[in-house]
Amino acid sequence: MDARDRLRQYLEQRKEMGEQDLVLDGLSVEDLMKIVGAPVMPGAMQPMAARPPAKVSRPEPPPIERPAPPPIERPAPPSAAAAKVVVPSGPIDVGGSVSEGARAASHLVTLDAVANAIAACKACSLWTTATKSVPGHGNPQAKFVCVGEAPGATEDATGLPFVGRAGDLLTKILEAVQFKREDVFICNVLKHRPPGNRNPEPAEIAACSPFLMQQLALLKPHVILALGTFAAQTLLQTKEPIGRLRGQIHRFHGVPLVVTYHPAALLRNPNWKRPTWEDVQLARRVFDSASGA
Numbered sequence: 001m002d003a004r005d006r007l008r009q010y011l012e013q014r015k016e017m018g019e020q021d022l023v024l025d026g027l028s029v030e031d032l033m034k035i036v037g038a039p040v041m042p043g044a045m046q047p048m049a050a051r052p053p054a055k056v057s058r059p060e061p062p063p064i065e066r067p068a069p070p071p072i073e074r075p076a077p078p079s080a081a082a083a084k085v086v087v088p089s090g091p092i093d094v095g096g097s098v099s100e101g102a103r104a105a106s107h108l109v110t111l112d113a114v115a116n117a118i119a120a121c122k123a124c125s126l127w128t129t130a131t132k133s134v135p136g137h138g139n140p141q142a143k144f145v146c147v148g149e150a151p152g153a154t155e156d157a158t159g160l161p162f163v164g165r166a167g168d169l170l171t172k173i174l175e176a177v178q179f180k181r182e183d184v185f186i187c188n189v190l191k192h193r194p195p196g197n198r199n200p201e202p203a204e205i206a207a208c209s210p211f212l213m214q215q216l217a218l219l220k221p222h223v224i225l226a227l228g229t230f231a232a233q234t235l236l237q238t239k240e241p242i243g244r245l246r247g248q249i250h251r252f253h254g255v256p257l258v259v260t261y262h263p264a265a266l267l268r269n270p271n272w273k274r275p276t277w278e279d280v281q282l283a284r285r286v287f288d289s290a291s292g293a
């Protein structure tokens with residue numbers, strides 16, 4: 001992996017965590033100077049703040065170290081064992097007043113009816129570039145619901161959520177806490193794939209959220225597991241980065257909600273396996289408690 005690839009991977013990891021301010025602390029001075037086209041001074045170790053155009057938002061970046069950037073550990077989230085219920089979440093606001101889409105979705109009384117409405121939906125432009133709608137899949141009686149961001153290429157081709165490598169990893173994560181895929185329901189915030197897997201636009205989330213809200217209203221889950229930044233921020237109506245949201249029990253309309261990393265992000269950053277393991281264990285314990293197990 002060359003320096004550009006490492007820088008790109010590093011920035012994607014920070015973006016995945018909702019970071020806006022970046023300190024380029026995982027590459028060598030030489031690597032970064034090559035990237036920005038600056039001459040390399042042998043032995044010189046200078047703060048990156050003096051090296052345009054690399055964006056450094058803090059006046060005194062920490063010393064640059066090899067080999068790999070450590071995962072950002074926010075002020076330590078409470079351990080799963082010590083986690084407590086926090087952040088009561090109010091009703092989700094998908095655009096101020098109740099939208100036409102929300103009103104229409106609220107009349108859909110089965111998951112199949114929701115899926116049919118999604119297949120016919122033209123409330124945003126994503127249906128024009130998608131191959132198939134991906135409404136969600138799983139047990140209609142499920143009380144454990146996983147919510148991700150949006151379909152990717154494989155999901156778009158198959159119409160099923162979380163297939164391919166990220167899907168396989170999600171299956172293993174669930175199995176590690178004694179959930180089979182057929183026991184749970186899995187869906188995304190967006191039901192059509194954004195072109196090129198770009199980030200969802202706020203207007204798309206607002207247009208599509210009524211379908212997710214209705215799915216959750218019909219399922220009445222005991223626990224929701226939000227996978228990744230967009231699912232967590234959409235359901236909790238917050239801009240907090242995922243590093244601050246995970247490791248706790250939130251509430252979504254009274255339903256316990258646990259946040260963890262998206263399996264696709266986990267594939268890029270194996271350092272997040274341990275916190276993800278803690279999160280899903282927490283979700284399992286909350287589920288058992290809520291289900292009277």
Ligand code: SF4
Nearest residue numbers: 121123124192207208
């Ligand atoms: S992404 Fe959601 S709102 Fe947009 S067309 Fe598809 S179902 Fe409708």
